[in-house]
Amino acid sequence: MEDVADQAELPSFSKKRKYRTKNQSERPRKGPTPTRKSERLARRMVLMTSVLLTQRKKIGVGEQFQAEIPDWTGPPSDAELSWYRNDPNTSKMLGSRTWPPEGYVVQTNIVVAGQGRPESCNCPYPGNFYCRLHHINTARDRLRSEIGQVFKEWKFDLMGEQVSEMWSIEEQLKFAALEQLVPVFENKSFWAVAAKHFASKTRVDLVQYYLNVFLMRRVSNQCRLSLLEIDSDEDEAEEEEDEDQSDGSNSSQRPQDVQEVKKIF
Amino acid sequence: IFASYNRHDPRPLKPKKKHNPQREKKFPEMAASGEGASLPSPAGGEDSRRRRVSYFYEPTIGDYYYGQGHPMKPHRIRMAHSLVIHYGLHRLLELSRPFPASEADISRFHSDEYVSFLASATGNPTILDPRAVKRFNVGEDCPVFDGLFPFCQASAGGSIGAAVKLNRGDADITVNWAGGLHHAKKGEASGFCYVNDIVLAILELLKFHRRVLYVDIDVHHGDGVEEAFFTTNRVMTVSFHKYGDFFPGTGHITDVGAGEGKHYAVNVPLSDGIDDDTFRDLFQCIIKRVMEVYQPEVVVLQCGADSLAGDRLGCFNLSVKGHADCLRFLRSFNIPMMVLGGGGYTIRNVARCWCYETAVAVGVEPDNKLPYNDYYEYFGPDYNLHIQPRIVENLNTTKDLENIKNMILDHLSKLEHVPNAQFHERPSDPEGPEEKEEDMDKRPAQRSRLWSGGAYDSDTEDPDNMKTEANDLSANSIMK
Numbered sequence: 161m162e163d164v165a166d167q168a169e170l171p172s173f174s175k176k177r178k179y180r181t182k183n184q185s186e187r188p189r190k191g192p193t194p195t196r197k198s199e200r201l202a203r204r205m206v207l208m209t210s211v212l213l214t215q216r217k218k219i220g221v222g223e224q225f226q227a228e229i230p231d232w233t234g235p236p237s238d239a240e241l242s243w244y245r246n247d248p249n250t251s252k253m254l255g256s257r258t259w260p261p262e263g264y265v266v267q268t269n270i271v272v273a274g275q276g277r278p279e280s281c282n283c284p285y286p287g288n289f290y291c292r293l294h295h296i297n298t299a300r301d302r303l304r305s306e307i308g309q310v311f312k313e314w315k316f317d318l319m320g321e322q323v324s325e326m327w328s329i330e331e332q333l334k335f336a337a338l339e340q341l342v343p344v345f346e347n348k349s350f351w352a353v354a355a356k357h358f359a360s361k362t363r364v365d366l367v368q369y370y371l372n373v374f375l376m377r378r379v380s381n382q383c384r385l386s387l388l389e390i391d392s393d394e395d396e397a398e399e400e401e402d403e404d405q406s407d408g409s410n411s412s413q414r415p416q417d418v419q420e421v422k423k424i425f
Numbered sequence: 426i427f428a429s430y431n432r433h434d435p436r437p438l439k440p441k442k443k444h445n446p447q448r449e450k451k452f453p454e455m456a457a458s459g460e461g462a463s464l465p466s467p468a469g470g471e472d473s474r475r476r477r478v479s480y481f482y483e484p485t486i487g488d489y490y491y492g493q494g495h496p497m498k499p500h501r502i503r504m505a506h507s508l509v510i511h512y513g514l515h516r517l518l519e520l521s522r523p524f525p526a527s528e529a530d531i532s533r534f535h536s537d538e539y540v541s542f543l544a545s546a547t548g549n550p551t552i553l554d555p556r557a558v559k560r561f562n563v564g565e566d567c568p569v570f571d572g573l574f575p576f577c578q579a580s581a582g583g584s585i586g587a588a589v590k591l592n593r594g595d596a597d598i599t600v601n602w603a604g605g606l607h608h609a610k611k612g613e614a615s616g617f618c619y620v621n622d623i624v625l626a627i628l629e630l631l632k633f634h635r636r637v638l639y640v641d642i643d644v645h646h647g648d649g650v651e652e653a654f655f656t657t658n659r660v661m662t663v664s665f666h667k668y669g670d671f672f673p674g675t676g677h678i679t680d681v682g683a684g685e686g687k688h689y690a691v692n693v694p695l696s697d698g699i700d701d702d703t704f705r706d707l708f709q710c711i712i713k714r715v716m717e718v719y720q721p722e723v724v725v726l727q728c729g730a731d732s733l734a735g736d737r738l739g740c741f742n743l744s745v746k747g748h749a750d751c752l753r754f755l756r757s758f759n760i761p762m763m764v765l766g767g768g769g770y771t772i773r774n775v776a777r778c779w780c781y782e783t784a785v786a787v788g789v790e791p792d793n794k795l796p797y798n799d800y801y802e803y804f805g806p807d808y809n810l811h812i813q814p815r816i817v818e819n820l821n822t823t824k825d826l827e828n829i830k831n832m833i834l835d836h837l838s839k840l841e842h843v844p845n846a847q848f849h850e851r852p853s854d855p856e857g858p859e860e861k862e863e864d865m866d867k868r869p870a871q872r873s874r875l876w877s878g879g880a881y882d883s884d885t886e887d888p889d890n891m892k893t894e895a896n897d898l899s900a901n902s903i904m905k
């Protein structure tokens with residue numbers, strides 16, 4: 161492994177982007193400035209450059225890096241345990257129990273869990289889009305009746321295609337069209353542009369729609385068209401913008417999003 | 426309460442004697458809400474019996490959004506939750522909404538200035554002091570996004586709550602998929618992580634547990650946790666990760682800790698393409714020895730799912746089953762355990778993995794055909810739970826792995842030779858504080874011309890050990 165000449169070549173998080181790793185020169189110095197061992201080493205290193213083949217990074221040692229570890233004073237006594245259990249500041253960190261709800265009787269040893277979908281169904285065209293849609297809706301209804309108000313507490317009513325129910329067809333088409341234009345936005349954020357075009361929708365609304373509806377439909381299309389590659393992810397199109405690709409081949413996927421919306425409705 | 430892990434029992438510091446095989450057979454069947462299992466399992470043995478599992482889930486977590494094109498998507502946690510519930514696993518779990526960690530809670534580890542910055546960095550993300558942005562390493566990998574601090578509070582609150590549950594003995598296994606953000610440092614963000622919920626959770630566990638074992642199977646080195654506990658023997662950190670031209674750059678096999686923490690950090694550096702069998706073999710071998718010499722009272726497992734095959738940022742080749750075998754193996758030691766999330770950037774596979782691992786925690790083997798659910802369309806074309814490894818080359822040669830294994834077992838054997846001196850609580854620094862600080866000081870101008878300015882002084886604790894720095898990073902040259 162050669163010496164790294166350019167900081168940009170250091171291990172970066174994303175294999176597609178060259179991000180700098182931590183900006184280490186910002187770390188505060190400690191202590192006075194006599195002849196440091198590090199400086200002595202640096203002089204030696206000038207002579208040994210050929211030997212130094214590492215760009216190994218090191219863990220920081222010192223007060224600004226380590227956690228403060230409490231001393232172990234022995235196992236807690238019954239009194240300490242009791243105090244801990246009753247201390248409100250500690251118990252509040254347990255959060256609020258959502259399931260099983262108060263008064264719910266747990267049936268031990270007869271619980272059925274881990275069941276997947278059945279092998280077959282009675283749909284006219286098993287496995288097609290409408291078959292899946294039907295079963296997804298049925299599963300949701302079944303869940304709602306099993307867990308009652310916890311369904312809303314867990315926000316199951318704001319998952320998946322349900323989110324599109326709050327968007328008109330026109331809005332969905334506009335969103336898809338805008339998203340197709342991302343490569344020509346240059347420095348503008350898609351979200352900034354979208355916010356302007358959807359004045360009635362909050363940022364949260366837009367993101368919710370994007371994650372629950374738009375991305376999922378895109379993945380669904382890619383599956384259908386056998387375009388799902390090994391490393392592909394939903395944001396592939398946005399990454400192409402970063403990499404300056406003028407290759408238009410992937411844009412042929414985009415019209416599908418719009419067509420999918422038309423097909424559903 | 427486990428009979429043999431009753432914290433009121435003073436535990437001997439010597440290595441455990443062999444388990445009496447007779448005891449292993451009489452293992453009482455556990456109901457979901459009944460008493461905990463009370464007998465230790467044979468080390469590494471298969472154990473599908475139930476545990477009391479407590480799972481934390483914040484219903485708003487999926488809406489936090491790092492930004493356009495950013496690979497980290499909290500939405501994956503919501504997808505995992507949907508699978509967990511539609512599989513009916515909630516019937517065997519206790520599920521709680523976490524309480525958000527406060528600034529004071531977070532300052533238990535992080536510096537006050539950094540916490541204040543995070544707490545105030547919400548609102549309009551474009552009005553930020555550029556010096557603060559630089560100082561706290563936010564901006565690109567770690568953007569300031571809408572709701573950043575509440576997101577951190579939920580993540581950390583879940584992990585701290587998980588620790589409190591274990592301390593109280595209310596659960597055998599606690600789960601927080603919003604946690605596991607292992608890169609965050611005391612004074613800065615790193616690698617998509619801002620608040621190190623793991624460190625906060627471990628600090629809580631240390632109130633009631635003398636020794637905590639931390640295991641990290643994210644494809645990236647668990648540097649934030651290792652650094653936080655680098656100089657203590659009360660926490661042993663074990664990380665399996667890709668090493669070599671890969672973020673974050675730490676995690677070399679010879680990084681073993683410092684001061685009182687020397688030999689209490691274990692790093693398993695791996696190459697691309699490691700598969701289920703190779704990983705399992707290495708994992709079980711090393712963890713078995715760690716359990717023998719360290720005898721932790723509680724285990725924290727970071728289940729970063731970017732070590733799965735086909736991950737957008739990862740380069741390993743594990744299937745969901747192979748990944749989950751780590752949890753399964755640790756679970757079989759029958760020690761209180763916390764299970765956390767972490768990396769994972771091909772979100773459909775992250776959801777599969779964490780759903781399956783929730784099932785493993787509970788002791789259920791779910792059907793491979795996914796149940797219908799609101800995110801069903803993400804899982805085509807097969808709509809199955811399990812994934813196939815890719816056809817890629819496993820660059821970890823048998824020889825490399827032998828060398829790694831031997832080197833690590835050798836490091837661990839150093840713990841056995843000094844059994845009584847291991848757990849001294851004296852705060853003295855055997856290396857001498859002056860020398861230490863110089864080593865870790867920022868490099869002067871000369872050094873940054875030598876190599877990029879990114880790497881630290883690569884000196885180890887032994888000042889004469891220049892040869893170590895000369896070794897390159899791959900395992901097979903370690904033995905030169």
